Amino acid sequence: MSAPSPRTQQALRQRNLSLALRAVAAGGPLSRAAVAARIGMTRAGVAAVVDELLRAGLLVELGPGRPGTVGRPGSALALNDRGPCGLGAEIGVDHLAVCAVDLSGRVRARVAADAANRHHPPGPVLARLAGLIEEVVAEVRGEGLTPTGLTVAVPGLIARDESTVVRAPNLGWQGVDLGPLLPAAPPARVGNEANLGALAEQRLEGTAAEPPVTGEDGEPGTVDQPGTAEQPATALPAGDGGSPAPGDRRSPGPGRNFLFVSAEIGIGAAVVMDGELLRGAHGFAGELGHVPVRPQGRPCACGGRGCLEQYAGEEAVLRASGIDPARARAEHPGPGGRIAMLAARAAEGDALVRTALREAGGALGIALAGAVNLLDPETVVLGGALAGLGPWVVPAVERELGRRLADPARTVRLTVSALGAEGPLLGAALSEVDAVMEAPGAVAAG
Amino acid sequence: MSAPSPRTQQALRQRNLSLALRAVAAGGPLSRAAVAARIGMTRAGVAAVVDELLRAGLLVELGPGRPGTVGRPGSALALNDRGPCGLGAEIGVDHLAVCAVDLSGRVRARVAADAANRHHPPGPVLARLAGLIEEVVAEVRGEGLTPTGLTVAVPGLIARDESTVVRAPNLGWQGVDLGPLLPAAPPARVGNEANLGALAEQRLEGTAAEPPVTGEDGEPGTVDQPGTAEQPATALPAGDGGSPAPGDRRSPGPGRNFLFVSAEIGIGAAVVMDGELLRGAHGFAGELGHVPVRPQGRPCACGGRGCLEQYAGEEAVLRASGIDPARARAEHPGPGGRIAMLAARAAEGDALVRTALREAGGALGIALAGAVNLLDPETVVLGGALAGLGPWVVPAVERELGRRLADPARTVRLTVSALGAEGPLLGAALSEVDAVMEAPGAVAAG
Numbered sequence: 001m002s003a004p005s006p007r008t009q010q011a012l013r014q015r016n017l018s019l020a021l022r023a024v025a026a027g028g029p030l031s032r033a034a035v036a037a038r039i040g041m042t043r044a045g046v047a048a049v050v051d052e053l054l055r056a057g058l059l060v061e062l063g064p065g066r067p068g069t070v071g072r073p074g075s076a077l078a079l080n081d082r083g084p085c086g087l088g089a090e091i092g093v094d095h096l097a098v099c100a101v102d103l104s105g106r107v108r109a110r111v112a113a114d115a116a117n118r119h120h121p122p123g124p125v126l127a128r129l130a131g132l133i134e135e136v137v138a139e140v141r142g143e144g145l146t147p148t149g150l151t152v153a154v155p156g157l158i159a160r161d162e163s164t165v166v167r168a169p170n171l172g173w174q175g176v177d178l179g180p181l182l183p184a185a186p187p188a189r190v191g192n193e194a195n196l197g198a199l200a201e202q203r204l205e206g207t208a209a210e211p212p213v214t215g216e217d218g219e220p221g222t223v224d225q226p227g228t229a230e231q232p233a234t235a236l237p238a239g240d241g242g243s244p245a246p247g248d249r250r251s252p253g254p255g256r257n258f259l260f261v262s263a264e265i266g267i268g269a270a271v272v273m274d275g276e277l278l279r280g281a282h283g284f285a286g287e288l289g290h291v292p293v294r295p296q297g298r299p300c301a302c303g304g305r306g307c308l309e310q311y312a313g314e315e316a317v318l319r320a321s322g323i324d325p326a327r328a329r330a331e332h333p334g335p336g337g338r339i340a341m342l343a344a345r346a347a348e349g350d351a352l353v354r355t356a357l358r359e360a361g362g363a364l365g366i367a368l369a370g371a372v373n374l375l376d377p378e379t380v381v382l383g384g385a386l387a388g389l390g391p392w393v394v395p396a397v398e399r400e401l402g403r404r405l406a407d408p409a410r411t412v413r414l415t416v417s418a419l420g421a422e423g424p425l426l427g428a429a430l431s432e433v434d435a436v437m438e439a440p441g442a443v444a445a446g
Numbered sequence: 447m448s449a450p451s452p453r454t455q456q457a458l459r460q461r462n463l464s465l466a467l468r469a470v471a472a473g474g475p476l477s478r479a480a481v482a483a484r485i486g487m488t489r490a491g492v493a494a495v496v497d498e499l500l501r502a503g504l505l506v507e508l509g510p511g512r513p514g515t516v517g518r519p520g521s522a523l524a525l526n527d528r529g530p531c532g533l534g535a536e537i538g539v540d541h542l543a544v545c546a547v548d549l550s551g552r553v554r555a556r557v558a559a560d561a562a563n564r565h566h567p568p569g570p571v572l573a574r575l576a577g578l579i580e581e582v583v584a585e586v587r588g589e590g591l592t593p594t595g596l597t598v599a600v601p602g603l604i605a606r607d608e609s610t611v612v613r614a615p616n617l618g619w620q621g622v623d624l625g626p627l628l629p630a631a632p633p634a635r636v637g638n639e640a641n642l643g644a645l646a647e648q649r650l651e652g653t654a655a656e657p658p659v660t661g662e663d664g665e666p667g668t669v670d671q672p673g674t675a676e677q678p679a680t681a682l683p684a685g686d687g688g689s690p691a692p693g694d695r696r697s698p699g700p701g702r703n704f705l706f707v708s709a710e711i712g713i714g715a716a717v718v719m720d721g722e723l724l725r726g727a728h729g730f731a732g733e734l735g736h737v738p739v740r741p742q743g744r745p746c747a748c749g750g751r752g753c754l755e756q757y758a759g760e761e762a763v764l765r766a767s768g769i770d771p772a773r774a775r776a777e778h779p780g781p782g783g784r785i786a787m788l789a790a791r792a793a794e795g796d797a798l799v800r801t802a803l804r805e806a807g808g809a810l811g812i813a814l815a816g817a818v819n820l821l822d823p824e825t826v827v828l829g830g831a832l833a834g835l836g837p838w839v840v841p842a843v844e845r846e847l848g849r850r851l852a853d854p855a856r857t858v859r860l861t862v863s864a865l866g867a868e869g870p871l872l873g874a875a876l877s878e879v880d881a882v883m884e885a886p887g888a889v890a891a892g
Contacts, residue, residue, distance in 0.1 A: 167853065255727065256727075257726055257727040269820070271820065271821070273719070273724050273726070273731075274725075278719050278724075278821070279720075279822070280703055280719070280821055280822020280823065281701065281702075281703040281822050281823055281824035282822055282856075282857075283822070284822040284856065285719075285820065285821050285822040286820065286822075287819040287820065287822075288819070288820060289819075290815075290816075290819040290850075291815075291816035291819055291820060292739075292812050292815055292816055292850060293738075293741060294741065295739060295740065295812045302850075302853055303849065303850070303851075303853060304815065304849060304850035304851070305849070305850070366738050366741045367816070369736075369737075369738055369750065370736075370737035370738055370813070370816050370817075371816075371820055373733040373734070373735075373736040373737055374715070374717065374731065374732065374733065374734060374737060374817055374820065374821075375717070375724070375726055375731050375820075376725070376726020376727050376728055376729070376730040376731040376732075376733075377726065377727055378727035403749065403750060403751070404736075404738060404748075404749070404750035404751070405749075405750070407613065407748055407749060410728075410730065411728075
């Protein structure tokens with residue numbers, strides 16, 4: 001057998017740095033010996049890797065003789081909470097938001113602003129976003145953190161260059177390269193908001209899986225959880241195949257095969273299979289909003305007929321509730337404005353709103369039944385607006401899925417995202433932390 | 447950095463054996479030097495690997511000084527056509543078939559028999575299949591080939607154990623472990639027929655990609671192509687994004703992201719993304735036949751309503767053509783019996799049959815529009831019965847896709863499988879050859 005090439009050696013070094021960093025992220029603080037045991041390297045090998053991670057400012061030493069350590073006292077290693085951080089931004093139809101998360105996934109700064117972005121040209125929108133980014137960068141730099149990258153979540157089709165918005169119908173953008181409009185540093189990329197929301201769900205599982213199952217009030221992990229409280233997981237159909245074990249009160253996480261539905265103005269989705277985001281040939285996978293649910297139904301802006309978005313998108317729900325969408329946007333602006341209004345009316349017992357939400361849930365259930373038959377996910381996670389409207393939407397989704405997946409061999413778990421509408425923003429920032437975790441050598445070199 | 451562990455070394459050896467074997471498979475006959483150049487190993491390293499492959503009977507030497515070789519004459523290496531071979535079997539609703547392919551993917555033996563398997567118990571069906579397997583094994587052994595494994599294609603949901611048929615509605619089987627009913631040797635596994643059909647499509651591309659593009663009559667590759675002639679690829683919508691280059695008369699292959707639709711009595715599909723078959727959480731992905739296309743339509747045996755199978759499955763098409771399915775089965779038995787009858791009537795201009803096929807194509811187009819929005823494949827390949835009925839089904843599929851994927855950013859290529867109904871059987875055998883290519887060390891050890 002031939003010896004590893006320099007390129008292979010470089011890849012091995014990167015891999016070892018990544019393994020050691022992830023070991024500390026998952027189980028730290030850890031001694032060098034504990035890292036060595038977890039990743040199956042010799043202690044001498046780990047010592048060299050850890051030195052490099054310390055020099056790069058990715059890890060810190062908590063000092064020797066830390067109380068609570070078992071066996072020979074060793075200097076405990078932890079993620080540096082004054083080291084690199086990831087920036088996430090979100091361009092919504094009626095809001096902008098920016099946040100920063102540190103290596104442990106903790107949100108360290110967050111700003112948001114209402115913004116009427118619908119059919120506004122990208123230039124001014126991005127200029128305003130740049131101001132928010134500056135605010136966040138100043139704040140985290142004040143805490144000693146260094147932004148390593150920025151990901152911008154956009155509700156639309158993003159080209160494989162991770163820079164061009166091919167089409168964002170609700171913003172009215174088409175074929176726009178956002179690259180030149182974004183700050184020069186740190187390096188920026190653009191992603192689909194549903195895909196980034198799915199990434200946040202995966203990370204939530206990763207962190208929630210760490211603490212031992214203790215019963216009453218398990219920590220939901222290190223990710224901040226703003227917004228809606230988590231709703232219980234539901235096994236569908238009534239079978240018990242996919243239910244969490246009794247006594248386990250934590251979210252079981254979406255698993256390695258799941259569908260994440262992100263509904264705001266439009267409806268998008270992300271498909272994660274075998275732990276990997278499915279992108280498709282052009283990067284456009286996940287357009288659940290244009291799955292036909294009433295094939296001979298209402299014409300859609302996409303050119304099709306009877307697309308899900310025409311029955312479960314915000315505008316459709318408002319109209320079915322007897323509410324003028326333009327007026328509703330004026331009276332209830334900002335992220336979640338109309339959602340909160342619809343939720344309040346439904347809670348008050350408004351029959352028209354309740355029927356509209358039930359119908360939207362039914363349409364969503366039909367589209368999801370097709371998707372589940374095609375993809376066989378373990379879990380369907382409802383995120384975004386659907387999290388806020390869960391109590392009125394979810395039963396109808398469940399009913400359609402229960403009817404259409406009657407075969408007992410087919411079980412799927414339906415859950416509502418614990419992250420509410422915050423998922424895509426958080427996922428954008430976490431994707432930058434993931435990039436550091438994947439290639440710590442890049443930070444070390446820079 | 448630590449030295450590679452014995453386990454890593456073992457994996458490296460396996461990988462090098464596999465790389466060398468695949469290099470000869472793709473471009474052979476090749477000299478040792480040519481193999482070394484293709485896989486980026488030293489000549490000394492390759493010599494050791496090749497020796498092992500020769501000893502295992504996977505490669506043969508064609509002898510030195512072979513005419514037509516360029517440069518220093520070296521002994522040319524080729525796949526052994528009297529070495530290991532893969533067995534494939536197919537349990538259809540009304541037929542059984544078995545074939546053997548050698549390492550180059552060439553069919554070396556094939557037997558088939560009409561069989562009324564619908565709602566027949568697995569015992570007698572498998573006993574009859576065992577007889578056919580024996581015939582094929584005797585035939586290939588007579589040619590000096592050694593079967594290394596058997597894969598059985600079944601139209602149904604197969605458990606992750608690759609042995610249990612969870613549900614095959616058209617056979618009437620449910621929760622049946624076929625393992626004990628299959629021959630003791632060679633090692634056998636059970637797979638979903640659409641998944642195996644997709645594998646054959648991928649292999650077809652692999653082989654077709656090898657010869658240079660010469661224009662008029664490019665070889666379709668080493669895989670036998672029984673049945674239907676290939677139909678031209680169609681770019682959808684009218685855009686030119688996905689069309690093959692002018693002058694390229696070969697099939698461009700399905701690409702790394704494609705949907706393979708396998709229609710016989712029922713309708714299944716396989717989803718290949720980034721070159722990998724998507725299996726889903728339970729291994730049940732690809733149930734296109736139960737995607738709702740008329741959500742409030744006909745009840746389906748699955749418990750749902752308006753499933754594609756109710757509008758485009760064989761029984762639905764026969765009924766819509768004014769033909770009694772039971773009588774048609776009696777009068778036109780065997781694989782392709784009813785398909786040939788329907789094709790003949792459509793060709794004669796039977797308006798009822800033509801309308802039925804057009805309606806089936808429309809329903810399929812609706813289901814595929816949803817699947818394309820969700821998965822963003824490069825290609826949709828219509829296989830099985832759809833290949834034989836292409837001229838009457840495809841235009842309706844195209845029309846629906848064209849309408850519903852009107853966004854010019856969304857292009858998908860619709861093709862008809864060159865393998866016709868033979869895909870799953872061929873894919874079953876090829877999957878065994880793939881297993882040898884992936885882990886030649888197992889054959890070398892055994």
